[in-house]
Amino acid sequence: MSTLQAMQQHMQRAILDARTAALPDIRSDDVANAGSRLAIYQRGYRIRLRDALKKEFIGLQCMAATRLDALLDDYIDAHPSEHYNIRWYGGALAAHLRETRRDKPQLADMAQLDWAISTAFDAADEPSIGQSELASVPPAAWANLRLDLQANLQVLIVSHNVDAFRRAADRATARPGVRRLAKPRRILVWRHATTVHYRVLENDEWPVLASARRGEPFAALCALLAEYHGDAHAVPRMVSLLQTWLAAGLVRGLAS
Amino acid sequence: MHRGMRSITSTLATSAMTATRSDTLPYLGYGLGLRVEHYEALLAKPAQVQWLEVVSENYMVDGGLPLVWLDRFRERFPLVMHGVSMSIGSTDPLDSGYLARLSALAKRVEPAWVSDHLCWTGVAGVQLHDLMPLPYTEEALDHVVDRVKRVQDVLQRRILLENVSSYVSFAQSQLTEWEFLAEVAERADCLILLDINNVHVSAMNHGFSSLDYLRGLPVSRVQQFHLAGYEQGEQLIIDTHDAPVSNAVWDLYVEAVRRFGRVSTMIERDDNFPPLSELLAELEHARKLAEPLLRNAA
Numbered sequence: 001m002s003t004l005q006a007m008q009q010h011m012q013r014a015i016l017d018a019r020t021a022a023l024p025d026i027r028s029d030d031v032a033n034a035g036s037r038l039a040i041y042q043r044g045y046r047i048r049l050r051d052a053l054k055k056e057f058i059g060l061q062c063m064a065a066t067r068l069d070a071l072l073d074d075y076i077d078a079h080p081s082e083h084y085n086i087r088w089y090g091g092a093l094a095a096h097l098r099e100t101r102r103d104k105p106q107l108a109d110m111a112q113l114d115w116a117i118s119t120a121f122d123a124a125d126e127p128s129i130g131q132s133e134l135a136s137v138p139p140a141a142w143a144n145l146r147l148d149l150q151a152n153l154q155v156l157i158v159s160h161n162v163d164a165f166r167r168a169a170d171r172a173t174a175r176p177g178v179r180r181l182a183k184p185r186r187i188l189v190w191r192h193a194t195t196v197h198y199r200v201l202e203n204d205e206w207p208v209l210a211s212a213r214r215g216e217p218f219a220a221l222c223a224l225l226a227e228y229h230g231d232a233h234a235v236p237r238m239v240s241l242l243q244t245w246l247a248a249g250l251v252r253g254l255a256s
Numbered sequence: 257m258h259r260g261m262r263s264i265t266s267t268l269a270t271s272a273m274t275a276t277r278s279d280t281l282p283y284l285g286y287g288l289g290l291r292v293e294h295y296e297a298l299l300a301k302p303a304q305v306q307w308l309e310v311v312s313e314n315y316m317v318d319g320g321l322p323l324v325w326l327d328r329f330r331e332r333f334p335l336v337m338h339g340v341s342m343s344i345g346s347t348d349p350l351d352s353g354y355l356a357r358l359s360a361l362a363k364r365v366e367p368a369w370v371s372d373h374l375c376w377t378g379v380a381g382v383q384l385h386d387l388m389p390l391p392y393t394e395e396a397l398d399h400v401v402d403r404v405k406r407v408q409d410v411l412q413r414r415i416l417l418e419n420v421s422s423y424v425s426f427a428q429s430q431l432t433e434w435e436f437l438a439e440v441a442e443r444a445d446c447l448i449l450l451d452i453n454n455v456h457v458s459a460m461n462h463g464f465s466s467l468d469y470l471r472g473l474p475v476s477r478v479q480q481f482h483l484a485g486y487e488q489g490e491q492l493i494i495d496t497h498d499a500p501v502s503n504a505v506w507d508l509y510v511e512a513v514r515r516f517g518r519v520s521t522m523i524e525r526d527d528n529f530p531p532l533s534e535l536l537a538e539l540e541h542a543r544k545l546a547e548p549l550l551r552n553a554a
Contacts, residue, residue: 004347012378025391087313
């Protein structure tokens with residue numbers, strides 16, 4: 001190991017863990033001793049990571065309120081940053097909270113939604129089609145029509161009313177109470193043009209959306225809906241869902 | 257302060273003989289660091305700012321709003337790219353993934369130039385997200401020079417390296433910071449982004465002369481100036497970029513203009529954002545300080 005490499009590793013250890021012995025290589029002088037000088041980097045490291053996390057996890061900020069810094073510090077201590085862009089530092093926070101805060105599972109649910117919104121924000125741009133593209137589909141082609149959905153759409157399963165917290169944070173309105181749901185719900189997160197959206201998926205919508213993502217044809221999607229609504233109402237419901245998805249920018253193309 | 261380093265003499269001789277700046281890059285005038293907080297206001301008052309510096313990492317993303325804004329600004333302003341994560345002094349291998357994305361962004365932006373910092377930001381795969389100073393040794397010099405050359409090969413352009421503010425210095429250093437920076441620039445054939453505030457902060461924190469620093473850099477290598485504000489801590493000055501440029505830094509800026517001549521200059525503000533008008537007033541102040549000196553020199 002080179003002298004430079006040894007110095008950098010030693011200094012980094014001292015920044016990540018203040019209990020590391022002070023560096024003999026750092027000069028002390030009349031202005032400040034080596035410990036005081038090093039402490040600036042130690043404090044700076046934590047502050048920068050905390051600030052970066054707060055930018056991405058605004059629902060969690062709303063939910064955790066005064067306990068937020070302690071939560072983030074636990075994560076910072078357990079997870080040194082490994083990506084050159086600090087914007088990606090929070091990628092493991094939801095899993096960390098799921099593991100370490102089993103007493104408050106709403107925190108992991110919240111972090112999961114925040115991170116999905118964060119990653120959708122600067123995901124790759126994709127085109128989307130509107131109602132007019134459907135007009136060119138001949139009637140005979142509908143049964144085999146396949147929907148090409150946006151790659152950036154994400155579906156999360158949550159057990160708490162985390163969407164209400166995120167909405168309160170986005171709109172700067174009053175913080176709601178934490179509520180455990182009677183049964184888990186699925187939240188769809190996606191970006192249309194430059195705006196990130198999230199909403200709860202309806203019970204019959206999720207299996208149809210999942211099938212559409214797998215490339216199932218329109219006829220199969222309608223068959224799924226028939227299980228919920230009966231044959232007579234399946235096609236109208238599918239048309240309604242399709243209109244909703246098109247308006248939301250979820251569909252980037254059609255294939256047959 | 258010389259300690260027998262092999263190329264110091266040649267560096268100083270070169271700087272003394274070179275009276276004009278590299279003519280390979282343009283002079284851009286007076287600019288600002290582009291920050292989200294001023295997006296709308298900047299587009300409303302484009303005429304008062306001659307160019308913008310973007311933080312490279314903010315736009316090294318796959319898509320979405322950041323790139324939409326970037327394209328809007330690119331249509332209206334000359335841009336330069338300024339990175340914080342190259343980690344040119346780290347003993348970890350250069351991050352080829354980072355360089356590939358940086359290179360792709362540079363192709364999209366076509367900036368007047370690309371810069372980063374003379375520092376390391378982490379080792380052993382860890383990122384400290386800070387601009388860590390190097391020991392100014394022969395070993396570090398060889399290491400940095402080699403890496404700058406390799407980065408410049410990847411980017412197919414000369415880069416600018418910025419002096420960082422620092423709070424520690426190392427017992428094993430054999431060179432002053434400015435000797436080290438000058439040597440890197442000469443040996444790697446790169447350019448210098450001189451942060452006037454950082455010179456002042458480090459001079460106060462380590463007890464060296466900021467004027468010696470300016471005198472020690474080769475005129476021909478200094479392509480850009482940064483101006484920023486700092487916070488006076490209990491013992492040390494902290495480079496916070498959250499306050500107006502201090503009087504001491506304005507004074508040093510005047511000295512820098514006297515020494516380096518016409519250099520593209522910008523205000524860097526990263527926190528405690530004032531209305532854009534306050535930054536524009538600071539930029540105007542820079543103009544009023546520099547232009548009479550430059551006219552007289554001409």
